[in-house]
Amino acid sequence: xxxxxxxxxxxxxxxxxxxxxxxxxxxxxxxxxxxxxxxxxxxxxxxxxxxxxxxxxxxxxxxxxxxxxxxxxxxxxxxx
Amino acid sequence: xxxxxxxxxxxxxxxxxxxxxxxxxxxxxxxxxxxxxxxxxxxxxxxxxxxxxxxxxxxxxxxxxxxxxxxxxxxxxxxxxxxxxxxxxxxxxxxxxxxxxxxxxxxxxxxxxxxxxxxxxxxxxxxxxxxxxxxxxxxxxxxxxxxxxxxxxxxxxxxxxxxxxxxxxxxxxxxxxxxxxxxxxx
Numbered sequence: 001x002x003x004x005x006x007x008x009x010x011x012x013x014x015x016x017x018x019x020x021x022x023x024x025x026x027x028x029x030x031x032x033x034x035x036x037x038x039x040x041x042x043x044x045x046x047x048x049x050x051x052x053x054x055x056x057x058x059x060x061x062x063x064x065x066x067x068x069x070x071x072x073x074x075x076x077x078x079x080x
Numbered sequence: 081x082x083x084x085x086x087x088x089x090x091x092x093x094x095x096x097x098x099x100x101x102x103x104x105x106x107x108x109x110x111x112x113x114x115x116x117x118x119x120x121x122x123x124x125x126x127x128x129x130x131x132x133x134x135x136x137x138x139x140x141x142x143x144x145x146x147x148x149x150x151x152x153x154x155x156x157x158x159x160x161x162x163x164x165x166x167x168x169x170x171x172x173x174x175x176x177x178x179x180x181x182x183x184x185x186x187x188x189x190x191x192x193x194x195x196x197x198x199x200x201x202x203x204x205x206x207x208x209x210x211x212x213x214x215x216x217x218x219x220x221x222x223x224x225x226x227x228x229x230x231x232x233x234x235x236x237x238x239x240x241x242x243x244x245x246x247x248x249x250x251x252x253x254x255x256x257x258x259x260x261x262x263x264x265x266x
Contacts, residue, residue, distance in 0.1 A: 006260040006261065006262050007262050007264075009260065009262075009264075011264070011266055014256065014264065018249075018252045021236065021239065021240065021252075021255070022239065022240060022248060022252075024240060027236075028232070028233045028236040028237065031232060031236055031255065031259060032229055032232060032233065034259055035228075035229075035232055035258060035259040036169065036229075038172075038259060038260060038261070039168050039169050039171075039172065040165065040168055040169075041168060041173055
């Protein structure tokens with residue numbers, strides 16, 4: 001099982017995350033949950049996966065994180 | 081950033097007691113003239129060893145001035161075996177198994193512990209056995225994690241209330257580094 005390589009997080013995805021935090025669509029609690037999850041070094045499936053944080057979601061494929069989704073957007077891939 | 085194993089040993093002592101350890105002790109100058117005690121660590125007798133050598137006072141301050149301290153892979157492994165995965169909440173693991181822990185979070189954690197508990201925690205970390213003082217280290221590890229969370233909260237609050245977009249983007253870079261453990265170069 002691979003672990004996520006955060007260095008590959010696409011620039012446009014990071015910019016989108018920055019904008020959502022700046023405009024308070026995301027909160028500091030959201031960022032805390034994300035940081036704690038990242039620090040736990042979760043293993044992810046080789047294929048598509050999705051992590052639901054409640055107020056937002058993160059989707060990826062194998063070790064590659066792909067995009068952040070709002071809570072209304074549907075998850076695709078294996079839920080982790 | 082130094083990539084070596086560092087250990088800071090500290091034992092509780094009476095404030096103002098001259099340390100006999102190291103060339104540049106915190107409480108005694110080279111000419112014997114007492115130096116002012118350091119605020120956060122006053123009452124602590126310290127030495128910091130890197131391999132067989134002992135850090136001078138200046139080297140110790142240089143370490144403190146760095147943004148992060150690197151724990152060696154063996155230290156991280158040992159701590160995970162003894163204290164579980166809460167160890168991971170102190171900092172980001174790198175591919176080689178080492179861990180970077182923000183110095184300011186360590187300082188905040190150390191300052192929050194009373195001197196006796198800090199001494200116990202360090203002695204426990206130095207020991208190869210599980211000892212009854214486990215709770216002190218457990219507390220220290222948790223305090224570093226808590227300090228890390230508080231630092232992120234403060235930075236997000238500053239980022240969201242910053243009026244200047246350029247400064248805000250700089251704060252965002254800090255947030256990215258804290259959350260993902262990566263300094264993105266773009």
